[in-house]
Structure formats: C-alpha cells, structure tokens
Amino acid sequence: EAGVAQSPRYKIIEKRQSVAFWCNPISGHATLYWYQQILGQGPKLLIQFQNNGVVDDSQLPKDRFSAERLKGVDSTLKIQPAKLEDSAVYLCASRHSDSTDTQYFGPGTRLTVL
Amino acid sequence: AQSVTQLDSQVPVFEEAPVELRCNYSSSVSVYLFWYVQYPNQGLQLLLKYLSGSTLVESINGFEAEFNKSQTSFHLRKPSVHISDTAEYFCAVSDRGSARQLTFGSGTQLTVLP
Numbered sequence: 001e002a003g004v005a006q007s008p009r010y011k012i013i014e015k016r017q018s019v020a021f022w023c024n025p026i027s028g029h030a031t032l033y034w035y036q037q038i039l040g041q042g043p044k045l046l047i048q049f050q051n052n053g054v055v056d057d058s059q060l061p062k063d064r065f066s067a068e069r070l071k072g073v074d075s076t077l078k079i080q081p082a083k084l085e086d087s088a089v090y091l092c093a094s095r096h097s098d099s100t101d102t103q104y105f106g107p108g109t110r111l112t113v114l
Numbered sequence: 115a116q117s118v119t120q121l122d123s124q125v126p127v128f129e130e131a132p133v134e135l136r137c138n139y140s141s142s143v144s145v146y147l148f149w150y151v152q153y154p155n156q157g158l159q160l161l162l163k164y165l166s167g168s169t170l171v172e173s174i175n176g177f178e179a180e181f182n183k184s185q186t187s188f189h190l191r192k193p194s195v196h197i198s199d200t201a202e203y204f205c206a207v208s209d210r211g212s213a214r215q216l217t218f219g220s221g222t223q224l225t226v227l228p
Contacts, residue, residue: 003157004157031214033215033216040123040220040221041220041221042118042204042206042218042219042220042221043158043204043216043218044218045215045216045217048213048215055213056213056215091157091158093158093216095214101146101163101165101208101214102160102163103160103214103216104160105150105157105158105159106157107155107156107157108157
C-alpha cells in the first residue's frame with residue numbers, strides 16, 4: 001500500500017511570495033489533516049477535512065492560508081503572501097474512517113521564507 | 115482542550131543502555147495516547163499507541179510505554195538502545211470522538227552514542 005505523498009519536498013521563497021503544497025493521501029482514506037511543524041516544536045494542526053468538507057479550520061490563519069480538497073482525494077495548501085514566520089515543515093496526514101485511530105503521515109514539505 | 119509536555123528536549127545515551135523518554139498530558143476528557151518517531155528527513159511514523167485495555171503497550175522494535183491515569187503520564191522505555199534508535203520522538207494525544215485530532219508534545223531528540 002502506497003503511503004501519503006507530498007510535493008514538493010523543499011521550497012525556498014521570498015517573503016510576500018505565494019506557495020502551494022500538494023498532498024495525496026492513502027487510497028480510501030476519508031480524513032485528511034494538514035499540520036505545521038516549526039523547528040524545535042511538535043506539529044500543530046492547521047485544518048482537517050472529511051472527504052471534501054472542512055471539519056475544523058479554527059487554527060488556520062485564514063488571512064493568508066487556504067486549503068482545499070475538491071474531489072475528496074488530493075489536497076492543496078496555499079500561503080499567500082508568505083511571511084518569515086511561515087518557515088516550517090508542512091505535514092499531511094490521512095486516516096481511513098471514523099472508526100480508526102491511526103493517522104499516517106507524509107514526508108512533509110520544508111518551506112524556507114527569506 | 116488537551117496539552118502534552120515532554121520533559122526532556124534531548125536525551126543522549128550510550129548504546130545498549132536503557133532509556134526512558136517522559137511524557138505527561140492534560141485533558142478534560144478521555145484520550146488516546148500515541149508515540150511517533152521521526153527519523154531525519156522522514157515523516158512521522160507511529161511507534162505505539164494506547165487505546166484501552168492493558169496499560170502496557172509494546173512496539174515491534176522493543177519499545178514499550180505504560181499509561182498511568184493517576185499521573186497522566188505515558189512514558190516511553192527501551193531496556194537496550196541501538197544506534198539506529200537515534201531519532202526524534204513525539205508523544206501525542208487525541209480525542210476519542212470522530213475528529214481524532216492529534217495534539218503533540220515538543221519532541222525529545224534521542225541520540226544513541228557508540
């Protein structure tokens with residue numbers, strides 16, 4: 001079974017530019033999460049999807065961050081415009097269904113904002 | 115709301131020595147408990163989890179953790195570590211509802227020395 005795929009693996013941009021990250025969850029996984037992991041900290045949840053609907057985006061800085069999962073499979077996370085403090089690893093995770101407990105993580109995208 | 119405290123940010127230990135990584139949590143509701151491991155430039159991998167039943171849970175590579183409800187702890191132990199165990203370890207909790215959102219600690223870097 002293929003794992004969670006993310007691209008790109010690394011991205012360097014200047015502040016005020018825009019950037020997008022892509023995630024392909026494990027096939028059949030209905031729930032998808034995006035996390036932000038700042039250096040030296042644990043991952044923090046940004047947004048949770050169930051199929052193509054948003055379950056929780058209370059931690060997403062909506063003035064600059066947006067995310068979508070239009071067909072209930074792949075997801076994109078966008079930052080526009082980026083700030084220096086957005087430098088972090090962005091992790092995508094997926095979970096099969098409400099009855100399961102384990103989230104499976106992708107390798108992450110390391111974003112550096114200069 | 116939940117919170118997780120990992121008391122040690124770095125733990126150096128010699129090969130074949132025992133190790134304990136400490137984790138305490140706070141929650142107003144019952145939670146599930148997890149340990150994830152992150153090797154360099156890789157995503158998070160589930161190491162072990164406590165859902166219910168026996169308070170002592172084990173992983174396939176020799177780690178174990180014990181859920182202590184009275185002390186709200188979930189410490190991770192291994193009786194004899196190997197060089198290959200060098201990684202960052204994250205303790206996490208999730209709610210038992212349908213969201214299953216993970217709240218992570220700040221991580222413990224385990225470095226096994228030859």
